[in-house]
Amino acid sequence: MTATIPKHIPAEGYIPASRQQEAPQKAYKWIGKNLKRVEDPRLLTGNGQYIDDIVVPKMAHAAVLRSDRAHARIKRIDTSKAKALPGVILVMTGEDAKKVTGPTAQFASPPVVQYCIAVDRVRHVGEAVVAVVAESRYIAEDACDLIEVEYEDLPVVVDPEAAIRSSGDAVLHPERGPTNVAHRHTYTYGPIKDDFARADLVVKRRLRWGRSGAQPLETTGTIASFEPGSGKFTLYANSSFLNYVGWLVGASLGVPAAKLNVIPCVTGGSFGSKLFTHKVMTLTATLARAAGRPVKYIEDRIDSTTSCDNHGSDRIYNCELALKRDGTMLALRFQVIDDYGAYLQFGYGTHGNSLCQIVGPYRIGSIEMELVAVLTNKCQQGAYRGFGSEVTNWMLERMADAAADELKMDPLDLRRKNLIQPDQFPYVIPSGNVYDSGNYPAVMNEALRLADLPRWKKVQAEARSEGRCVGIGVATCQERSVFSATEFWSLNPTDNPGFTLTSSPESVQLRVDPTGIVHVTLGSPFWGNSPETMATQLVAEQFQIDPAQINIVYADTQSGFNSTGPGGSRFTVMIAGAIVGASAKVKAKMLRIAGHMMETHQGDLEFRDGKIGVKGVPGKEKTIGDVSLYAHYFRLNLPEGDDFASGLDANYVYDHPLTTMPAKDRSHLGIFYPIMGHMCHMALVEVDPKTGKVKILDYVAVHDAGTVVNPMTLAGHIRGGTAQGIGTALYEKFHYDETGQLQTATFADYLIPTLYEMPPEIRVGHVETPSPFTEYGIKGGGEGGRMGAPGALSRGIEDALSAYGVRCDELPLTPRRVRELVRAAERN
């Protein structure tokens, strides 16, 4: 295939050949159908078996006493009254835990050490100081009230720019160096100096992305049992990395993987926050071992807001976009300060992630990023729907709109001028990642059509004539899917990159039983995505059988194969690859056996309507059940050799379909997130300049997620993602005051949008540019609307307030914040 490759990247063989087995087709039996979800009946009847629904005999309950200080040495802890309370089984401090359990798993290099209960000092309000196990959660909390902790306050730092200058006692991890700057490095991709030198215009902005977080309605929890005779832990957990790196929890506990089994649970939402719930698993297992009883620990809402270890990005950008006078974008240069909070569990992965689509859908030729990662006295960041690239999407759209304003161009025209064109794919961007396929003009045109832009402009004009402020915002953004593991370490120092893993597979175990039922064992759990439905539709398509013939099962870590899990919108693509791989083996065997049963050459046979039959000869066929029964029980009727061993089963580990190593000198990062979706979001908003209140009058979201397995569930992610994007843009913030107290710790202050904050409808459109690299050409779409909504809304508000000359460069745009912008503009 002819690809577009920048000059600074060696073109020869840069893009490996596609491993696609199943090309996209014009018509399918099951793919593309709005199959009712397989998961739903048990969820609708209240039988989901979420972590808190599971009861283990004799289980005790844990609660955690949390720090009320942002930064302090722990001088003394008196647990005597707590221990004496009837019903209390165990009280454990950080020092107690440290004797038996090592630091929690983390992926930064050099590491930032964290324990499941704080040792020596607390680094944020809400950090665990003491854990209690009791007969009930009620009693455990009573015991927490009886614990006395003496602290010696240390200087608090909550401002990321101030954190850069921290010294002495203000440094959170002095063992790592005398600074709160965890990492500072400039990454250059392409001829940045030359491109800036030939610019006619450099647009500069300072942008501030506020800290929000996933906050699913179900919090993180674990039930841990420890069997002392065998020394084995059994955990129930709502974690999705269990079959990828779950054994790291065992490492913290000091046991080999043979002594740890993690059983997945149906999970009530994650949005990234339950990728690897290692702190809660490590803590609960430690408590169970010490208590001699199974222990259940479920974070309550305050545990979660203050200490979930999964706040989202918290960034300050200073950006420069270089353009020609005609609007052609040349280069982008920026400094980003990212406030990671008190720890650094995922390293700088959220910036590696951004670099996969750092030019957006635009033909920008070079990129330079100065990354300044700082540590402060806040809950640490984790993963939140977009994992950092939703922030750079917003940043790019702000810069595009700023450029349009400075050049006095229509923002749509500026974008059109710079969009990568359909004939340029696969397109390699300056950082080295590949965009596999796309048609960005088609997505924009479909959005404009659905919105009926002339009608919106008329609404705007009428409103203006009445003195009302109505605005239109458009965002054209990338939605990458299927992350590769290299993004976890490719930004680390090359002399100390840490664990340079390059595997991020997904596995499936597929078995047809003697009755003809296909059992599919997934290595990754249910999050609210639809893994059972996706797997069912894909297996049904492969075998041409009815969904009722398919049974989906989840593997624990004892029986599961290497599986990275949902996250980075990767699950459907990856499970499709695994299912195609496993199905090929099983189907080949079924054809061999059916050929014998019908004394026909297997090349003349096909799978049709739950049967295997002779092509062109209706009636000469056997049911799947007939063939499977024969395969399981009639060995001596079949030829010798392993090809005919009793049974019908295959495991398949599907590796990332398109990933390559970063360059040794990191002049590019290789291919690491290439299955590239795209969206165009459009918002029509009204702003009351007196109150700062924003009302979304209308909203359109057009997405390209390649071949769509289930349009209904994809639309659900688009709308649900947009709702979270609305929350991020207008309502949600983890706000720490200058003493490090979290002012928005309850749901009364951390404001998640209700139905009334949503636009009257979100009109969803689809464009499909299949991927050349994935099975059926599927691309991921789970992160959905959160990737585009903030850009569309920021511009909509800015446009509504155009008479004031307001710039919406800081999120969230709360009523107070919007009013501040108007007030400042009125003063000038």
Place this chain on the structure above:
Amino acid sequence: MKPAAFDYIRPGSLPEVLAALARHGAAGKILAGGQSLVPMMNLRVVKPEMVIDINRVPGLGEIRVDGGELVIGALARHAALLASELVKKHCPLMADAYPWVAHGPIRNRGTLGGNISHADPASEMPAVLAACDAKIIAKSAKATRTIVAKEFFVAPLTTALAAGEMLTEIRIPSAPAGQGWSWQEEAIRKGDFAMAAVGVTLTIAGGRCTQASVAIGGMERAGVRLAKVEAHLVGVALDEARIASAAKLAAELVQPGDSYHADARYKRELVEALTARALTTAHGRCK
């Protein structure tokens, strides 16, 4: 977040409730709807030793009209008041404000009496009662007294109820014929507590304002009436200029407090905008 342990009684009569209150004093807390009390107990912000559940005391939930007053019993639920034709007729300001109060399930359980006794400055009903010159009937084991709304809300989350006293009834003078009213509020999400709220009643006679009541919600103290703004309005014709100057005065007079969602300056701006809207709308409703 589980509440701390407490003792519990569920008296079957008002005298039993009052006797329990007398016995336990400040260590006792009345449980009516629980929509304000129980979140605080779950967060362990309050830890009452004795919870006195009044939900089975008969006769405490009435909504009736008596001698020119709308009489609302302590246990009248928000949902019943929202739906009540008597409320619409006799206290239209309350009816105007009720859709802003919380959400359906909260209104099913929550009581006006409990809400008022909680005295949250960001809650709507304290301002409504202050605007309408409501009277609170407070009973103890020993005595009954009447506290006017203006004196009932002493400080944030603190009322004039003494230890051992319980609100049993709220009495609101029936809105006079021809009186206009308006409730205006800004909350971030619909149903949230108010960042700022203004409740107004007005009477116009002979082209001039003869009565004005302006009460504020969302500021530092619940149930605040702005007497100076009222004085600014009474005796004159209410044209746009007068309404604007009244609104400006209101913004200057309030004590807003600062919070993450709304700082003092923003709250003052909201008060100005909302007062203007409330006065204009109320004026339009005057007959």
Place this chain on the structure above:
Amino acid sequence: MATFPISLTVNGAAVSRTVEPRTLLSDFLRDDLGLKGTHVGCEHGVCGTCTVLIDGQSARSCLTFAVQADGCAIRTVDGLAQGGQLNPLQQGFWEKHGLQCGFCTPGMLMVATELLERNANPSTDEIREAVSANLCRCTGYYNIVESIQHAVTLMKEGAK
């Protein structure tokens, strides 16, 4: 601390237990009775995940003590399906993709049950008012509204 005997019905079945006064109704249903369908999201009355019906009225079970339910008729999601069959509301949610993770779903089903028992033919505004009482982090709410509208249709068809 003293415990109290309570007698109530839960999904039509008579229940008698002894409880501590501080036991929340949400915990009583889930732990004492083993009815896990009612979920807990915030325990301070904002998210509505724990919504049940008390004497036909929706209520947040995390803001109610079990002792207060003495003599009451409690209904939860666990009692909606009849004879192993999804009821029209549940069927409506299934057909219109009204859930993704399913955690808020029991609370949504209960506010919808209250709505449809009061008014078998609610307007879209009335449905939206009911749904706006509860948080959902997955769906963006639209499909929940459509699911309830579809349930109304299914119930009309069933009545024929």
